[in-house]
Amino acid sequence: MILLRHARMKAAALATALICAWAAPSPAGATCGSANCFLVTGTTEGAVPEGTMTVDLSFRFIPQDRKLRGRDAVSEVLTPRIDFENELIEPDHHREIRTQNTLAQMDVAYGISRRWTLFVSVPFINDRAHEHWDDVGMPTESFTREDGGSGFGDVRLGTRRALLARPKNLLVGALAVKAPTGAYKLSDSEGRSNEPSVQPGTGSWDWLASVYYEHEWMPRELGFFLSAAYRLNGESDLEYRVGDEAQAAFGVQARTGTKAVWIGQIDARRACRDRYLGETVPSTGSTFVNFTPGVRLESDKGSAVYLFVAVPIFQDVNEAQLAPRPAVLLGVSHSF
Numbered sequence: 001m002i003l004l005r006h007a008r009m010k011a012a013a014l015a016t017a018l019i020c021a022w023a024a025p026s027p028a029g030a031t032c033g034s035a036n037c038f039l040v041t042g043t044t045e046g047a048v049p050e051g052t053m054t055v056d057l058s059f060r061f062i063p064q065d066r067k068l069r070g071r072d073a074v075s076e077v078l079t080p081r082i083d084f085e086n087e088l089i090e091p092d093h094h095r096e097i098r099t100q101n102t103l104a105q106m107d108v109a110y111g112i113s114r115r116w117t118l119f120v121s122v123p124f125i126n127d128r129a130h131e132h133w134d135d136v137g138m139p140t141e142s143f144t145r146e147d148g149g150s151g152f153g154d155v156r157l158g159t160r161r162a163l164l165a166r167p168k169n170l171l172v173g174a175l176a177v178k179a180p181t182g183a184y185k186l187s188d189s190e191g192r193s194n195e196p197s198v199q200p201g202t203g204s205w206d207w208l209a210s211v212y213y214e215h216e217w218m219p220r221e222l223g224f225f226l227s228a229a230y231r232l233n234g235e236s237d238l239e240y241r242v243g244d245e246a247q248a249a250f251g252v253q254a255r256t257g258t259k260a261v262w263i264g265q266i267d268a269r270r271a272c273r274d275r276y277l278g279e280t281v282p283s284t285g286s287t288f289v290n291f292t293p294g295v296r297l298e299s300d301k302g303s304a305v306y307l308f309v310a311v312p313i314f315q316d317v318n319e320a321q322l323a324p325r326p327a328v329l330l331g332v333s334h335s336f
Contacts, residue, residue, distance in 0.1 A: 040249050041306050043333035045212045047162035048111035058331030062101040066323040077320040079283040084193040095133040096322045102127040117160040123153030126200040146189035151200035153182040170214045178206040203236030224252045243272035261296040285318030302335035
């Protein structure tokens with residue numbers, strides 16, 4: 001597994017890391033954070049026509065309370081605490097119960113030419129209501145639901161280029177950088193540094209690359225799409241590094257009438273373990289695969305509303321972790 005300490009990237013290194021992420025066993029996830037798989041909505045993937053702006057507002061609701069060890073359900077999930085004050089990883093520090101992720105994001109894209117699009121993604125709500133038993137096995141062991149995190153997230157800025165644009169085929173490549181705009185040093189209810197997985201931000205500069213292909217079998221009636229993305233994460237000034245992440249999706253979409261587009265897709269997320277002070281962090285690392293049906297309703301005035309339900313069909317975690325149950329994504333988009 002290739003884990004780069006600094007967020008510097010060349011094309012060869014990125015390709016090697018991507019292959020490694022898919023070949024290595026059970027890479028990262030978050031101990032108690034959200035599982036937010038790469039999802040194609042049809043409103044933010046393509047190239048925007050020159051001089052056109054698209055604004056997309058989306059909301060995600062992800063309940064995360066399924067207790068797993070590897071692929072198996074268990075009755076107890078013990079996870080470590082990162083003691084940033086003393087620079088320690090404390091194993092089996094708390095017993096996870098539940099995390100409710102409520103996320104809201106605005107995506108704005110502008111077509112600067114026939115093939116080039118600039119975009120920015122602004123996660124303005126990252127709310128993670130979290131419940132666990134703290135200090136497991138100690139006289140001070142206690143239940144708390146006050147150690148979640150909430151706030152403004154990390155902004156992404158990037159560009160997309162239409163590499164191929166024909167009547168029945170569209171191929172788009174994208175590059176982006178994620179800036180550490182979200183808080184990543186929030187304290188828990190006892191005044192100590194909170195878990196990295198429930199912080200609104202990561203504190204690192206990250207690089208993202210993606211590709212999206214769409215083919216129409218019948219004009220505007222039936223088609224399929226493929227997408228893949230990779231995120232190469234940097235390290236925060238706390239010397240914590242969230243694991244790199246690979247994502248992919250395949251789907252079929254069919255139009256009925258003039259407004260409704262029905263979409264069914266398989267989307268997957270696979271990420272590497274987190275690292276702290278150069279050491280791997282236990283209970284980070286996961287592979288999630290969802291079946292995600294949805295519908296997008298379009299108007300003839302450039303607006304659309306959409307709804308998707310992500311249903312887990314495969315979940316595999318390192319050590320013991322909480323995994324998500326079916327999640328809901330809804331949004332609205334408008335071009336002008």
